[in-house]
Amino acid sequence: MPSCKIRCMHCESLFDSPIQFANKDAFFTSSLIHNALTCPSCKKTTGCNKNNMIFHAEDEGFVGKDT
Numbered sequence: 001m002p003s004c005k006i007r008c009m010h011c012e013s014l015f016d017s018p019i020q021f022a023n024k025d026a027f028f029t030s031s032l033i034h035n036a037l038t039c040p041s042c043k044k045t046t047g048c049n050k051n052n053m054i055f056h057a058e059d060e061g062f063v064g065k066d067t
Contacts, residue, residue: 002057006037009052013041017053027055 004017004027018037021027027050035048046052 002055004056005054006046006048007052007054008039008042008044009046010044011039011042013039014054015040017048019048019053021055023057024055027053 002021002023004020005014006017007014019032019035021030030050032049036045037048038044039046
């Protein structure tokens, strides 16, 4: 099952993204604009975009930030 994580732009903690993708192609072709959420670690608002996301699917490997 694919998963998507976000790295907080303030404290750099990694946590599950509420935005999920079916596969690597969906990750690359999606347009994420003005998405933000609260980091569960530091409680600050952080961006939720491909610049700080990590997508993983067992059959497709890892893509995104820090991969």
